[in-house]
Every structure is written in C-alpha cells, then in structure tokens.
Amino acid sequence: MSREIWNDRCIISPSLICLDLCNLEQQVRMVEASGIGMLHVDILDGHFSPSMPLGLDTVKQLRKKTDLELEAHVMTTAPQYFVDELLDCGVSQIVFHIETADHVDGLLNYIHGRGVRAGVALKPATSLRTLDYVLDKCDAVLLMLINPGFAQCAGEAQVLYADRKIRELRKMIDERGLNTKIILDGRVSPENIQTYGAGTANIFVAGSTCIRKDDLTGSLKKVNDLAGRLNASPVR
Numbered sequence: 066m067s068r069e070i071w072n073d074r075c076i077i078s079p080s081l082i083c084l085d086l087c088n089l090e091q092q093v094r095m096v097e098a099s100g101i102g103m104l105h106v107d108i109l110d111g112h113f114s115p116s117m118p119l120g121l122d123t124v125k126q127l128r129k130k131t132d133l134e135l136e137a138h139v140m141t142t143a144p145q146y147f148v149d150e151l152l153d154c155g156v157s158q159i160v161f162h163i164e165t166a167d168h169v170d171g172l173l174n175y176i177h178g179r180g181v182r183a184g185v186a187l188k189p190a191t192s193l194r195t196l197d198y199v200l201d202k203c204d205a206v207l208l209m210l211i212n213p214g215f216a217q218c219a220g221e222a223q224v225l226y227a228d229r230k231i232r233e234l235r236k237m238i239d240e241r242g243l244n245t246k247i248i249l250d251g252r253v254s255p256e257n258i259q260t261y262g263a264g265t266a267n268i269f270v271a272g273s274t275c276i277r278k279d280d281l282t283g284s285l286k287k288v289n290d291l292a293g294r295l296n297a298s299p300v301r
C-alpha cells in the first residue's frame with residue numbers, strides 16, 4: 066500500500082469522475098506522478114442525483130492497478146448494496162449520505178466491522194445537528210459545498226453558508242476531542258485549501274476547479290505542494 070497519509074493535516078484527493086474516464090489508467094499514473102496519494106471515488110446511482118459517471122467494475126479494475134488510497138463517496142438512494150460492493154473493491158474509506166441511510170449508526174458499524182474507515186456525507190442544507198449522536202464514530206464527515214448533481218454546471222458556486230458550516234463542524238469535532246477528518250467536496254479551489262488546510266478541514270476533493278485538463282500533473286502537483294507546505298507549517 067501507499068505511504069500512510071491519513072494523519073496528514075491537509076490531503077488532496079482528486080475526484081476520479083473529473084478525470085478522462087476513457088483513459089483512466091493513464092490519468093491515474095499522472096495523479097501518482099504529481100505526488101498525491103489518494104483518489105476520491107464518487108459512486109452515483111442516477112437516482113440520488115441525475116448522473117452515473119462511474120461503475121463499480123471500473124473501481125475494481127482500478128484497485129488492481131494502483132496503490133493510491135481510494136476514499137469512496139456513496140451518492141446513492143440505497144447505500145447498502147454499494148457499500149457492500151465497495152468493501153469488496155478494497156477501498157480505504159467509505160462515506161455515505163446521512164440523508165439516504167435507513168440505519169446510519171448500523172451502517173457505520175457495518176463498515177467498521179470490515180476494517181474500513183467509515184463516515185457520513187451531508188448535502189449543503191443538511192444540518193450538522195444530524196451528526197449529534199454519530200459524530201464520535203465517524204472517521205470522516207464530508208461536507209458537500211455544492212448541490213449533488215450539478216457538478217457539471219460551471220456557474221454553480223459554493224453555498225453561501227459553506228464557511229460557517231465548515232467552521233462549526235471543526236468546533237464540534239474539537240469540543241469532543243475527536244480525530245474525525247473533514248472532507249470538503251464541490252468547487253474546492255486552491256484558495257479553499259489555503260484557507261482551511263492548516264487545521265480547519267483535512268481532505269480536499271480536487272475537481273474541475275483545481276484540475277487543468279491540459280496539465281493534470283502540473284495542476285495537481287501545485288495544490289499538493291501547497292498541501293505539503295500547510296502540513297509542514299506550525300499548528301495554529
């Protein structure tokens with residue numbers, strides 16, 4: 066497996082669905098060349114939100130071709146089937162949407178029981194209050210900063226309350242003395258990484274806002290170098 070990066074303060078996780086899906090192996094080699102050690106794997110069912118960019122068999126094949134840590138974001142109406150399949154794929158972490166799971170606590174236990182990191186994802190308007198009883202057992206909480214299904218709408222910006230929500234979650238985690246990672250997803254920019262990467266949020270999903278298709282390695286290296294500097298800076 067790749068080096069242990071889960072304890073880094075600031076981690077870049079390129080979004081697989083934002084890469085050239087017809088040349089995935091080549092694209093993954095470019096991610097590796099940028100020095101990044103993680104990939105964000107969105108699994109959509111076409112029902113939770115209206116797109117289905119990536120199939121589970123593709124993830125299974127990809128698992129055999131790279132040692133990158135795979136962190137999965139299950140964006141589906143009924144998460145159990147997809148969670149089972151991803152557990153069989155050999156991913157390192159699974160977050161599912163708290164809005165879609167019938168048994169949030171039970172599903173977190175189930176994933177942990179298979180020795181995999183587990184957490185929940187929240188749509189922009191979902192309150193942090195929904196985390197109250199389960200936060201302590203979440204290895205990660207993913208905050209969606211744009212609405213699911215609209216990633217292809219170039220005009221959609223992060224929700225206006227993104228900053229407040231990110232800082233309130235940081236406070237909840239710190240007040241409980243937890244090591245829960247905060248994942249930011251949706252229109253994540255180098256400025257976001259600079260603002261939140263020194264101890265506020267931990268995993269930054271790099272999509273079309275960070276990635277230049279004509280210079281994948283270079284654009285990813287740039288944000289990964291930024292993350293490296295933030296990891297090396299003193300704790301605030």
Ligand code: DX5
Nearest residue numbers: 080216251252253272273274
């Ligand atoms: C959704 C995905 C992508 C990704 C897109 O869960 O993970 O939407 O964030 O990034 P941007 O918004 O920068 O294209």
Ligand code: ZN
Nearest residue numbers: 107138250270
């Ligand atoms: Zn995602």
